[in-house]
Amino acid sequence: MDGMECREVTDERSAGFAALGWSSRVGEPVLLCVTSGSALLNVHPAVAEAAYRKLPLLVVSADRPEEWIGQQDGQTLPQPEVYGGLVRYACHLPAADDEAERLHRNRLINEALLELRRHGGGPVHINIPLREPLFGTDAAPLPTERVIRRTEMATMRREDEEELLNIVARLPRRLILLGQLPEAPELPPELAEKGFALAGEHLSNAASLTQTRPDAVPGAQSPQLLITMGGCLVSKKLKNMLRQNPPEEHWHVSRDGACPDTFGCLTRCIEGDPTELWELLAAFAEPGDTAYAAAWQRTVPPPQHPYCGPALVGAAMAALPPNSVLHLANSSAVRYAQFFPLPPGTHVECNRGVNGIEGSLSAALGYAEGDERLNLLIIGDLSFFYDMNALWQARPSGNMRILLLNNGGGGIFDALPGLQPTPAIRGNNPRSAEAWARCCGWRYLPVRSEQDLPTAVTALTSPCSPAPVLVEAFTDSVNDAQILRQI
Numbered sequence: 001m002d003g004m005e006c007r008e009v010t011d012e013r014s015a016g017f018a019a020l021g022w023s024s025r026v027g028e029p030v031l032l033c034v035t036s037g038s039a040l041l042n043v044h045p046a047v048a049e050a051a052y053r054k055l056p057l058l059v060v061s062a063d064r065p066e067e068w069i070g071q072q073d074g075q076t077l078p079q080p081e082v083y084g085g086l087v088r089y090a091c092h093l094p095a096a097d098d099e100a101e102r103l104h105r106n107r108l109i110n111e112a113l114l115e116l117r118r119h120g121g122g123p124v125h126i127n128i129p130l131r132e133p134l135f136g137t138d139a140a141p142l143p144t145e146r147v148i149r150r151t152e153m154a155t156m157r158r159e160d161e162e163e164l165l166n167i168v169a170r171l172p173r174r175l176i177l178l179g180q181l182p183e184a185p186e187l188p189p190e191l192a193e194k195g196f197a198l199a200g201e202h203l204s205n206a207a208s209l210t211q212t213r214p215d216a217v218p219g220a221q222s223p224q225l226l227i228t229m230g231g232c233l234v235s236k237k238l239k240n241m242l243r244q245n246p247p248e249e250h251w252h253v254s255r256d257g258a259c260p261d262t263f264g265c266l267t268r269c270i271e272g273d274p275t276e277l278w279e280l281l282a283a284f285a286e287p288g289d290t291a292y293a294a295a296w297q298r299t300v301p302p303p304q305h306p307y308c309g310p311a312l313v314g315a316a317m318a319a320l321p322p323n324s325v326l327h328l329a330n331s332s333a334v335r336y337a338q339f340f341p342l343p344p345g346t347h348v349e350c351n352r353g354v355n356g357i358e359g360s361l362s363a364a365l366g367y368a369e370g371d372e373r374l375n376l377l378i379i380g381d382l383s384f385f386y387d388m389n390a391l392w393q394a395r396p397s398g399n400m401r402i403l404l405l406n407n408g409g410g411g412i413f414d415a416l417p418g419l420q421p422t423p424a425i426r427g428n429n430p431r432s433a434e435a436w437a438r439c440c441g442w443r444y445l446p447v448r449s450e451q452d453l454p455t456a457v458t459a460l461t462s463p464c465s466p467a468p469v470l471v472e473a474f475t476d477s478v479n480d481a482q483i484l485r486q487i
C-alpha cells in the first residue's frame with residue numbers, strides 16, 4: 001500500500017509483539033491488522049505490554065456484523081471492548097453505509113488516532129464489522145477523509161503557532177462561539193478588532209458578549225473558521241445552521257482536550273489554557289472580515305407578546321436585580337430566557353450537561369443554600385413535580401424564588417414541528433403546586449392573567465423577603481408553543 005511499510009506475520013501473538021518492537025524502534029505508531037474471533041485475543045498480551053510501556057499500538061480487527069455474533073457462524077465472539085481498560089480507546093465502527101454513518105465512522109477513527117499519540121501514547125483498538133461479499137471489492141483510490149488534529153498549547157512550538165495563524169489568515173469569516181461555561185472567559189478586545197465575531201448564549205455566563213438569540217443568528221453565511229469553547233448550546237437553529245453549512249475549520253479549545261464534534265466538521269482540538277489561544281490570536285492574527293463579525297453583534301429587540309410563558313420569563317428577567325443567580329430548567333424555560341437580555345452581573349445555571357428535567361429544582365435549591373444573592377429558578381410544571389421532594393428536603397431562605405410555568409404538562413412537545421403530542425407524550429398534568437408550596441413554608445402567589453403580573457414580579461425579584469417565594473403562572477401551552485416557534 002502506498003506510503004506504508006507492510007509485513008505479514010501468521011501468528012497473531014507474535015505479530016503483536018513484532019509490531020510493538022517495531023514501534024519502539026521507530027518511535028511511531030504501528031498498525032496491527034488482524035481477522036476476527038480468537039485472532040484478536042492472541043494480540044491481548046502485546047496490548048497489555050503496550051499499555052504499560054505507553055507504545056502507540058493501533059489494533060484493527062475485522063468483525064462480522066452484529067446480527068451474526070453468537071449465532072454459530074465462523075470466527076465470531078463479542079469483540080468490541082475486548083481489551084477492557086488496557087486500551088486508551090476502543091471503538092466499533094458502524095456497518096451501515098449511509099451519510100450519517102460515514103460521518104460517525106470518520107469521527108471514531110479520528111478519535112482513535114488522536115488517543116494513540118496523546119500524553120505519551122498507548123494502544124487503541126478499532127473493530128470493523130464487515131458484510132459479505134468480503135472479496136473482490138476495491139477501495140482504490142482511497143477517498144480523502146477529514147482529519148481531526150490535536151494541538152497542545154503547553155508544548156506548542158513556533159511552527160505550530162504559525163500553522164494556526166496561517167489557517168486564520170486564509171479564513172476571514174470567523175466566529176468564536178461559547179457554550180455553557182461556569183464563568184466568563186477573558187477575551188481580549190483586540191479579537192473583535194481583528195474581525196472575530198464573538199457570541200455566546202446566556203449559559204456561557206459571558207454577559208459582555210452578544211447573546212446569540214436564535215432569531216438573530218445571521219444565517220445567510222456560516223463562518224469559515226469556527227472556534228468553540230464550553231459545553232452544550234441550546235439553540236437548535238444555530239446548531240442546524242452550522243451543520244448544514246459547515247465551516248471549513250472548526251477548532252474546539254478546552255483544558256482537558258475534549259473533541260466534541262457537535263457540527264460534524266471538527267478539524268482540531270486545542271488542549272490547554274484557552275487564554276493562551278486568545279492572546280496568540282489577538283496579538284498575531286491577520287485582520288478578518290469585520291463586516292461579517294458585525295453581523296453577529298446586531299441586537300434584536302426582545303419579542304413583545306401579551307400574557308404567555310415567554311412574556312412571563314421576559315418580565316421576571318427584566319426586573320431581576322443586578323448580580324442575581326438565574327437558574328433555568330429544561331426545556332422551554334431555558335429557551336424562552338434566550339430571547340431576553342440579562343441584567344448586569346447575572347450568573348446563569350442550568351442542568352444542560354444532559355438536559356435532564358429531573359433535578360433542576362434540587363440543583364437550584366442546593367446552589368442557593370448559603371448563597372447571599374437572589375436566586376431565581378424558572379421551571380416548567382413537569383420538571384417541578386418530578387423533583388417536588390426538593391421543597392421538603394431543602395432549607396431555603398428568603399433569597400430563593402421560583403417562577404413555575406404551569407402549562408399543564410410538557411409544553412415543549414407542543415412546539416416540536418411535525419409532532420402531534422398525545423396526552424401521554426405531553427405528560428398532561430392537572431395539578432397546582434399551591435398546597436405543597438404552602439405546606440413546605442413557601443409564600444405562594446398564583447398568576448392567571450396580565451393583571452396578576454406586577455405583584456408577582458415584585459415578589460419574585462425584590463431583594464428582601466422573609467420566606468422563599470413561589471409564583472405559579474398558569475398559561476396556555478398551545479399559545480406558548482406558537483410563540484416559541486415564531487421567535
Ligand SMILES: Cc1ncc(C[n+]2csc(CCOP(=O)(O)OP(=O)(O)O)c2C)c(N)n1
Binds near residue numbers: 382413427
Ligand atoms: C429525566 C428526563 N426525562 C425526560 C426528559 C424529556 N423531556 C424533555 S423536556 C420534557 C418536558 C418538560 O416539561 P415541563 O417541565 O413542564 O416544561 P415545558 O416543556 O412545559 O417547558 C421532557 C419530558 C428529560 N429531558 N429528562
